Amino acid sequence: MSIEIKSGRIIDPANGVDEIQSLYIADGKIVGLGCAPEGYKAEKVIDATGCIVSPGFIDLCTYLREPGYEYKGTVASETYAAVKGGFTAVCCPPNTLPVNDTEAVTNLIFDLAKRARFAKVYPIGALTKGLKGKQLSELYSLKQAGCVAAGNGDYSVENLSVLKRCCEYAKTHEVSIFVRPEEVSLAADGCVHEGAVGTRLGLNGIPALAETVAVSQLILLAEETGAHLHLSHLTSAKSVQMVAEAKRSGLNVTADVAIQHLILTEEAVSGFDSRFHCRPPLRTHADRAALIKGLNDGVIDAVCSQHQPHEAAAKQAPFAESEPGISSVEVVLPLLLGLVRESELSLATLVKVLSVGAAALLKVEGGSLAVGDTADICVFDTNEAWRVTSETVISKGKNTPWDEHEMQGLVKHTLVDGRIAYA
Amino acid sequence: MTELIDVEGLLETMCQGLTDHLAARKIENPCVVGIRTGGVWLAEIIHKKLEITDDCGELDISFYRDDFTRIGLNPKVKPSVLPFETEGRHLILVDDVLMSGRTIRAAMNELFDYGRPASITLVALIDLEGRELPIQADVVGQKVALSGSQQIKLKGPDQLVLEITDK
Amino acid sequence: MKQVTEPNHLQLNKQGQLKHFLTLDGLDKALLTEILDTADSFIEVGARSIKKVPLLRGRTVVNLFFEASTRTRSTFELAAKRLSADVLNLNISTSATSKGESLSDTLQNLEAMASDMFVVRHSQSGAPHFIAESVTPNVSIINAGDGRHAHPTQAMLDMLTIRQHKGCFEGLSVAIVGDILHSRVARSQIRALKILGVSEVRVIAPNTLLPVDIESLGAKVFGCMKEGLDNVDVVIMLRLQRERMEGALLPSEDEFYKLYGLTTEKLKYAKPDAIVMHPGPINRGVEIESAVADGPQSVILNQVTNGIAVRMAVMSMAMSGHVAGRDA
Numbered sequence: 001m002s003i004e005i006k007s008g009r010i011i012d013p014a015n016g017v018d019e020i021q022s023l024y025i026a027d028g029k030i031v032g033l034g035c036a037p038e039g040y041k042a043e044k045v046i047d048a049t050g051c052i053v054s055p056g057f058i059d060l061c062t063y064l065r066e067p068g069y070e071y072k073g074t075v076a077s078e079t080y081a082a083v084k085g086g087f088t089a090v091c092c093p094p095n096t097l098p099v100n101d102t103e104a105v106t107n108l109i110f111d112l113a114k115r116a117r118f119a120k121v122y123p124i125g126a127l128t129k130g131l132k133g134k135q136l137s138e139l140y141s142l143k144q145a146g147c148v149a150a151g152n153g154d155y156s157v158e159n160l161s162v163l164k165r166c167c168e169y170a171k172t173h174e175v176s177i178f179v180r181p182e183e184v185s186l187a188a189d190g191c192v193h194e195g196a197v198g199t200r201l202g203l204n205g206i207p208a209l210a211e212t213v214a215v216s217q218l219i220l221l222a223e224e225t226g227a228h229l230h231l232s233h234l235t236s237a238k239s240v241q242m243v244a245e246a247k248r249s250g251l252n253v254t255a256d257v258a259i260q261h262l263i264l265t266e267e268a269v270s271g272f273d274s275r276f277h278c279r280p281p282l283r284t285h286a287d288r289a290a291l292i293k294g295l296n297d298g299v300i301d302a303v304c305s306q307h308q309p310h311e312a313a314a315k316q317a318p319f320a321e322s323e324p325g326i327s328s329v330e331v332v333l334p335l336l337l338g339l340v341r342e343s344e345l346s347l348a349t350l351v352k353v354l355s356v357g358a359a360a361l362l363k364v365e366g367g368s369l370a371v372g373d374t375a376d377i378c379v380f381d382t383n384e385a386w387r388v389t390s391e392t393v394i395s396k397g398k399n400t401p402w403d404e405h406e407m408q409g410l411v412k413h414t415l416v417d418g419r420i421a422y423a
Numbered sequence: 424m425t426e427l428i429d430v431e432g433l434l435e436t437m438c439q440g441l442t443d444h445l446a447a448r449k450i451e452n453p454c455v456v457g458i459r460t461g462g463v464w465l466a467e468i469i470h471k472k473l474e475i476t477d478d479c480g481e482l483d484i485s486f487y488r489d490d491f492t493r494i495g496l497n498p499k500v501k502p503s504v505l506p507f508e509t510e511g512r513h514l515i516l517v518d519d520v521l522m523s524g525r526t527i528r529a530a531m532n533e534l535f536d537y538g539r540p541a542s543i544t545l546v547a548l549i550d551l552e553g554r555e556l557p558i559q560a561d562v563v564g565q566k567v568a569l570s571g572s573q574q575i576k577l578k579g580p581d582q583l584v585l586e587i588t589d590k
Numbered sequence: 591m592k593q594v595t596e597p598n599h600l601q602l603n604k605q606g607q608l609k610h611f612l613t614l615d616g617l618d619k620a621l622l623t624e625i626l627d628t629a630d631s632f633i634e635v636g637a638r639s640i641k642k643v644p645l646l647r648g649r650t651v652v653n654l655f656f657e658a659s660t661r662t663r664s665t666f667e668l669a670a671k672r673l674s675a676d677v678l679n680l681n682i683s684t685s686a687t688s689k690g691e692s693l694s695d696t697l698q699n700l701e702a703m704a705s706d707m708f709v710v711r712h713s714q715s716g717a718p719h720f721i722a723e724s725v726t727p728n729v730s731i732i733n734a735g736d737g738r739h740a741h742p743t744q745a746m747l748d749m750l751t752i753r754q755h756k757g758c759f760e761g762l763s764v765a766i767v768g769d770i771l772h773s774r775v776a777r778s779q780i781r782a783l784k785i786l787g788v789s790e791v792r793v794i795a796p797n798t799l800l801p802v803d804i805e806s807l808g809a810k811v812f813g814c815m816k817e818g819l820d821n822v823d824v825v826i827m828l829r830l831q832r833e834r835m836e837g838a839l840l841p842s843e844d845e846f847y848k849l850y851g852l853t854t855e856k857l858k859y860a861k862p863d864a865i866v867m868h869p870g871p872i873n874r875g876v877e878i879e880s881a882v883a884d885g886p887q888s889v890i891l892n893q894v895t896n897g898i899a900v901r902m903a904v905m906s907m908a909m910s911g912h913v914a915g916r917d918a
Contacts, residue, residue: 272720
């Protein structure tokens, strides 16, 4: 099918493009920018006047919950939510049931995604068998099956010797490792940032030190083994500083930040509202500022949603006993546009950290609107207002702290492989 | 519109009436208890005029009101003070204005939680119509009939003034 | 984006009256003074031959204890009974059931019993908040201690004790000594003292027993008793749990007692008329010397009578605020 996206403002940071133009698509590819190729006839025209046309967003962390946790979400329901949020591809962590530590599970996820026909799915395979941190997974086979990286989900590999071997083995087969840096013994039974709010509420804290100690270890491991280590969901200013230093020394280290850490701080937890319970925890104003600066400086490569849909009961408990996580994939764009409106981020950086940043570190297609590229595209209106409600949120998880909040910025069309996946 | 009543004169009438009442009943050595706040001012005057030996008692009926479910607890509740044993004693209960009788019911319930008195004599400065309970004062300063739009209030404590105002 | 949830949005009705009593956070001096004044009236009730008033007659109060505490439960029970309420004691072991779901289920069952008030003790910080948000609007929640968060009735009875001995709060210097980190009582005390306007709140403990950023609550930190107790009017000792020796928080009871145990000698650093308090139960020889606990400056026993009166005050005020809030 050939589609013309007419007169939109095309923002394509990978190719240094920011201009109002028309984009021509045929057979799943971009075939023309500004002028149509000879003999081109659009079967469908999308009028993008007043809208932004950008590469489709790529999420480094979307919990699809399937297999195993279908009561929280399914591949179909969550990839649908993803395209509504402007994402054309999502990485799903390996903590499913069973854990994605075999080709069979990887294949099952691909099958489900293919059937759903919404966003592309890039599974992250388990780094260790059963995520138990003891035995290596079959990283080579998982890579062959289509996993884009290996990670340990929300669990840390506590034994450093095991982690070092994981890095060495991954390096041999050029598999990227996704790690959420957290030193378990320091995080203990914490559920909020160890700081003023946690102290006042009497909630056990997770000190920033739990993250920074792990970041420093991981950077040293990257240096030692040469493996590509991707640090997921940084939260502390000090971590950003260490990653910047590592990148300056040319280490193969990348990093992302989850949307909530760019928007919220520990103060959000003041009323024991379990919807704000997330892991890693929300930290301070200074940390938040450093994370935004890290995005602007290119230290942090990408923004991810860390979308974690939950059933209602998961949050209906005293704060520490509620399950962490926010259903966020549909609000990443409007929340980031809020930062653009507050001049904390440029529109070009927004597009970059949502698309080409992730594509580059994953070494996958996407993140670019050059002629010949796959037509993974997002068309969005930066101003259109909408309200977050359990009806407007289509994810199975309604666990959003922005419930009943007004959002500004709405995805109008999401094209995956030149096909309209959401409109 | 404000109307004033001569309190001094009423107090004379009231104390005389009380002395007569006590004599007729052959009550000796009574104790006097005022209901906060107006009743306490009056009780102190009676206490002085009748030369009662025990200190004057003060009753705060906030915990005994029957309208808790409607209006809640009085935020300015103060402790009741009964500086004598009530068990077996003759009590003179004093209030400024007697109307529905509900305050007196609450006050009597409270008094009984201190012990079983020999008797309770009720004294009121003003007796309005509108009783909702079978309670009558033994001694009254004056009966007053108010129109529906009027209300009466005793002001003090330095100089006692009875004010009738429009609601 | 506004992200801060008002900590007291739950516990006050539209007229600013108490309807739940979850925390002292966000309450003002006038309200705390009203609690103390009302408690004073209830102390008088406790001295009568019949120690009961009909305020909560026909109401059902459920003592919902997810964490065992005979002492606290008994004072709440006695307080409710002296207000003429019907009392149901439920001790629910959290270890026997599996976390959050059971709490929601328990609440649903209790609501069917048409209760008017839940007195909640729970090992999780914020559990009473959660319950206040989950239950029907006609049930009033009183926090009887949640995790490390708050124990507001205990703090208020301590305030009543301080007021009885010192007359007012202005100009007072108060030191809280011991395991602040794990203490909900300390958190509520610091809050109450700040609201009531003492001139200084000090906390005395090694850094391992101090929560991060305790200064943000308005407390001044001291590492040793000599400086910390210097010229204070009130010394509050906290109970030290034996399990604190595990996890490297403290080396031994002996060293703790040597440094922070309140002895006759160390008490001399405080003002000569300083009072000594302890929320109990006391570990003699661990945080306090027997001679001090039983000495002339100790007001520890006094605190028990006040406990019932404060709980009567809070229960009747919260019920009252519920009633008024419903009409509004």
